[in-house]
Amino acid sequence: MLSFLDRERTVAPRGYNRWLIPPAALAVHLSIGEVYAFSVFKTPLVEHFGTKLTPIGIIFSIAIVMLGLSAAFGGRWVERAGPRKAMALAALCWATGFVVGALGVATKQLWLVYLGYGVIGGIGLGIGYISPVSTLIKWFPDRPGMATGLAIMGFGGGALIASPLTEQLLSAFAAEPQDAIVPTFLTLAAIYFVAMMAGAFTVRVPADDWKPEGWTPPQRSKSSLISAGNVTATNAIKTPQFWMLWTVLFCNVTAGIGILEQAAPMIQDFFSSVNAAAAAGFVGVLSLCNMCGRFVWSSTSDVVGRKRIYMMYLGIGATLYFLLATMGTASIALFVLFTGIILSFYGGGFATVPAYLKDLFGTLEVGAIHGRLLTAWSAAGVAGPLIVNGLADIQEANGQDGAGLYTLSLFIMVGVLVVGFIANLMIRPVNERFHEPERRVEERRAAEEQRFTRDGDRARARPAPTTTTRSEP
Amino acid sequence: MSDMATDGRHDGHHGAAGTKGAALTAMILWIVVALGLAYGLFNTVKTATDLFTG
Numbered sequence: 362m363l364s365f366l367d368r369e370r371t372v373a374p375r376g377y378n379r380w381l382i383p384p385a386a387l388a389v390h391l392s393i394g395e396v397y398a399f400s401v402f403k404t405p406l407v408e409h410f411g412t413k414l415t416p417i418g419i420i421f422s423i424a425i426v427m428l429g430l431s432a433a434f435g436g437r438w439v440e441r442a443g444p445r446k447a448m449a450l451a452a453l454c455w456a457t458g459f460v461v462g463a464l465g466v467a468t469k470q471l472w473l474v475y476l477g478y479g480v481i482g483g484i485g486l487g488i489g490y491i492s493p494v495s496t497l498i499k500w501f502p503d504r505p506g507m508a509t510g511l512a513i514m515g516f517g518g519g520a521l522i523a524s525p526l527t528e529q530l531l532s533a534f535a536a537e538p539q540d541a542i543v544p545t546f547l548t549l550a551a552i553y554f555v556a557m558m559a560g561a562f563t564v565r566v567p568a569d570d571w572k573p574e575g576w577t578p579p580q581r582s583k584s585s586l587i588s589a590g591n592v593t594a595t596n597a598i599k600t601p602q603f604w605m606l607w608t609v610l611f612c613n614v615t616a617g618i619g620i621l622e623q624a625a626p627m628i629q630d631f632f633s634s635v636n637a638a639a640a641a642g643f644v645g646v647l648s649l650c651n652m653c654g655r656f657v658w659s660s661t662s663d664v665v666g667r668k669r670i671y672m673m674y675l676g677i678g679a680t681l682y683f684l685l686a687t688m689g690t691a692s693i694a695l696f697v698l699f700t701g702i703i704l705s706f707y708g709g710g711f712a713t714v715p716a717y718l719k720d721l722f723g724t725l726e727v728g729a730i731h732g733r734l735l736t737a738w739s740a741a742g743v744a745g746p747l748i749v750n751g752l753a754d755i756q757e758a759n760g761q762d763g764a765g766l767y768t769l770s771l772f773i774m775v776g777v778l779v780v781g782f783i784a785n786l787m788i789r790p791v792n793e794r795f796h797e798p799e800r801r802v803e804e805r806r807a808a809e810e811q812r813f814t815r816d817g818d819r820a821r822a823r824p825a826p827t828t829t830t831r832s833e834p
Numbered sequence: 835m836s837d838m839a840t841d842g843r844h845d846g847h848h849g850a851a852g853t854k855g856a857a858l859t860a861m862i863l864w865i866v867v868a869l870g871l872a873y874g875l876f877n878t879v880k881t882a883t884d885l886f887t888g
Contacts, residue, residue, distance in 0.1 A: 374853050377853065377857070378857070381856070381857055381860035381861070382860075384860050384863035384864045384866075384867050385860065385863065387863075387867045388863050388866070388867060391867060391870060391871075515867075518871055518874060521871070521874030521875065521877070521878055522870045522871070522873060522874040524874075524877070525873070525874065525877035526873075556866070559859055559862075559863055559866075560863065562855075562856060562859055563856050563859045563860040563863060565856065635885070636884075638881065638884045639884040639885045641881050641884075642878075642881040642882040642883065642884045642885040643882070643885050645877075645878035645881050645882050646878070646882050646885065648878065649875070649878055649882075693885070693886070694886070697885065
């Protein structure tokens with residue numbers, strides 16, 4: 362029964378349309394993207410546990426840290442096990458996280474919520490996040506940025522769906538939101554489990570020798586960043602390119618997450634006329650920009666190149682932060698425009714990075730390398746809010762108020778983005794000594810092929826004549 | 835440029851039925867995903883109007 366989840370059972374048959382793959386990835390990413398809407402639960406949880414915001418905020422922090430760790434340590438397993446098994450595991454962890462979290466809420470044991478939503482759910486986040494990425498890159502070698510942008514867009518868009526849905530569930534199950542957390546958690550667990558398992562059922566990997574008809578890999582010049590070889594995850598972290606890209610992602614996420622996390626109070630501090638409902642609308646607009654940036658900018662990177670698009674994210678991003686610090690109070694429309702563009706670059710940075718990795722390190726273990734790179738997200742998830750919140754507290758203690766609370770942190774973000782810009786400029790093609798010998802890559806693929814034939818035959822009990830037929834590349 | 839896969843290793847009778855099922859699920863998923871995003875977008879636009887109308 363469980364052999365259904367094996368990688369060998371997911372190889373696409375002849376005639377399978379590659380446009381049937383993105384909804385599988387979107388189903389997973391839209392589900393786990395719920396984590397960005399966790400703030401909806403904050404006040405009900407504070408009321409329910411009779412505690413302060415900080416212990417409740419830890420739930421989200423644990424989930425994000427676990428996302429980075431599980432992506433880093435589970436990346437290689439995801440590559441080996443294939444997307445279906447990984448998506449099914451992610452579905453199980455994500456739904457179990459909600460169920461254990463609900464148990465914690467029902468028994469008023471906050472540590473169970475940490476364990477459930479934070480640890481178990483966080484593992485589901487990490488595995489779910491990376492599971493469709495390398496599969497999509499293999500299906501769309503001609504448009505890797507667009508393909509990963511489409512999937513990762515779901516992670517940004519998850520909050521757009523989860524936020525109103527959660528609010529409606531909380532008000533439907535009980536008169537007071539704090540009394541409706543348990544059934545809401547359980548309902549979300551069921552919805553997301555079904556959606557993610559539908560994605561797992563649908564996903565297919567292309568055969569090793571498959572490529573879009575009529576497509577030939579681009580010719581590479583010596584200065585091109587696009588690698589002709591493949592690098593393993595173990596070797597990738599020994600290259601300066603990996604750590605430069607780690608720095609780029611860290612800087613881009615630190616700058617974006619600082620605004621995202623503090624968006625509602627920030628706009629109210631900048632403009633005293635903005636009420637709570639309008640601030641919530643602002644958060645929604647930022648989520649939309651975050652989501653659209655993932656698809657639009659990542660697709661654009663297929664045309665203009667990865668290095669250039671990151672120069673735009675980081676260079677224009679730094680300029681916009683400077684403008685926010687100096688003239689952010691001029692008008693609400695200008696403030697929304699600047700922060701919206703910054704958030705679209707934040708999302709674009711996430712979505713473009715798998716294609717950047719594919720260019721630098723090849724497709725052999727791109728999922729595992731991506732997983733390791735996501736530790737930059739975990740680090741930035743701590744650094745960004747720490748800079749913005751910490752400096753706002755210090756400024757307040759010094760007698761500042763309104764927009765003045767953020768001026769220093771906005772200037773620091775300019776510096777952070779300049780550091781990222783320089784790191785991106787320093788990225789050069791990976792030295793060939795890190796490339797796996799072609800012979801070893803072929804041997805590895807042949808071994809996988811052999812394993813496929815053996816396990817596939819065993820799974821079906823009776824081999825069909827077409828099972829070993831290979832089409833022309 | 836074709837969007838079709840060109841490998842036939844799972845084209846047995848059971849594989850063909852499974853593939854049809856997966857393709858149908860994928861098409862339903864496209865619709866579910868589009869509806870979900872439309873729901874999210876509608877609610878976002880509804881709240882975002884407060885930002886500019888006060």
